[in-house]
Amino acid sequence: MTDLVRWGILGTGKIARAFATALKDTPGAVLTRVGSRNVASAESFGSEFGLPMEACHGSYQAIADAEDVDIIYIATPHTAHAANAIMALGGGKAVLCEKPFAMNRREAAEVVALARAKKLFLMEAMWTRFLPALDEVKRIIASGEIGAPVQVTADFGFAADVDPDHRLVNPELGGGALLDLGIYPLSIAAALLGPVSSVRAQAEIGPTGVDVQTGFVMVHEGGAMSVCSCSIRARTPAELTVSGQHGHVRMNTMFHRAKSISVSHEDGSSRTVPTPYVGNGYAYEAVEAGRCLREGLLESPHMTLDETLALMGVLDTIREQIGLRYVADA
Incomplete structure (x- = not known):
């Protein structure tokens, strides 16, 4: 071509x-x-x-x-x-x-x-998997500056004031917080800590039968843990932090719009690293x-098809645990 x-x-x-x-x-x-x-x-x-x-x-x-x-x-x-x-x-x-x-x-x-x-x-x-801010987080982790990454915390939520037939809450259109928003912290947590070996989830199910808030804790291969949440009832900070023995790295502002990251160390010192962010990301x-x-x-080596399949499997497991089924599951 x-x-x-x-x-x-x-x-x-x-x-x-x-x-x-x-x-x-x-x-x-x-x-x-x-x-x-x-x-x-x-x-x-x-x-x-x-x-x-x-x-x-x-x-x-x-x-x-x-x-x-x-x-x-x-x-x-x-x-x-x-x-x-x-x-x-x-x-x-x-x-x-x-x-x-x-x-x-x-x-x-x-x-x-x-x-x-x-x-x-x-x-x-x-799209959030290709942001320069995430690349910089990975670079810092690889340098050993914060020690081996053992925990990620991430959330993503906004208050959706929509009619019951809106796609966000319509089960016939795959509505719910998990598929629309929860996939973001799930995917980045896996990008930083590796494949998911187990997950435990709880959710609030709304009047249309889809989840309006879901929280899930994942254990990744190697033993690291991530704690993630999503909501279409609350505007959450949308923050992401990865922590190790010697400190942590935070994607600043909302992680999907991060134009800088902050690195904090066990001695109390910290620094901010600006990262590019073109247009809408x-x-x-x-x-x-x-x-x-x-x-x-x-396929992209940064978002492989095997990983996409694995993450879809995690979403299936979460939905089974919170009792969320769609017509496509029949």
């Missing part, structure tokens, strides 16, 4: 707009097509991002079939991720699929198996996907 990576987007909602905006900050990337279930929505989206009307489709399949698309970003509701990814891969396209990657591990495994059979690039769009995952395509990689 050429150095220019041509993107198609499925969906025209908030996340799709955030990603399309980020493509403007992504070197060597261009948005060529958008698909929606409604052509008027696609045309409105396209007008906003400078696409000609003929590149705006009232069909997802049209994006999978388009010859001027190298990779498709899937920004549809959770419940459609697996089917949309299978469709895109069936059209011979690379795929960057928004989190949660699927509704459960079974669905995720079907998508991964197809990508591997077709030898097409596939990655979960866990989504550009970094687009850069990684583009790099992988240019280098002929079928």
Whole structure:
């Protein structure tokens, strides 16, 4: 392929707009097509991002079939991720699929198996895993400055004042705090401490039958522990701290918007390290996907498909413990 990576987007909602905006900050990337279930929505989206009307489709399949698309970003509701990814891969396209990657591990495994059979690039769009602040945290851990990391604490929550049919609380659309927000601390905890060996969870189930608050404690291979929570009832600090014997590192402000990290030592000394943060933060995952395509990689070494499958399995276990089931689990 050429150095220019041509993107198609499925969906025209908030996340799709955030990603399309980020493509403007992504070197060597261009948005060529958008698909929606409604052509008027696609045309409105396209007008906003400078696409000609003929590149705006009232069909997802049209994006999978388009010859001027190298990779498709899937920004549809959770419940459609697996089917949309299978469709895109069936059209011979690379795929960057928004989190949660699927509704459960079974669905995720079907998508991964197809990508591997077709030898097409596939990655979960866990954008926080590619932030420079997280890279700096990993660098400091690797230096031994805080000692071996043995604990992560992380939370993510906001107060969602939405109608019962809104996707955040609608079980038919995969609603709930865990799949929408809990996946973020879960994924970063695994990135810092390694694979999860066990998890224990509790939750508050809301009136629509989905979780509105969930807390979970994980033990990682090697014995380190993470304590994570998510909420759509409370605006939490959204902080992440990783600790070792000699100190801790904190991703400042909200960890998904961190423009600096703080390192604190057992002697009371500390320092702050500024880290880059371009635009709305989504550009970094687009850069990684583009790099992988240019280098002929079928998956990112920083967000492997095996890890995505493992994390989907952890989500399944948490949901089983808190009694949260979706139609896709039948």
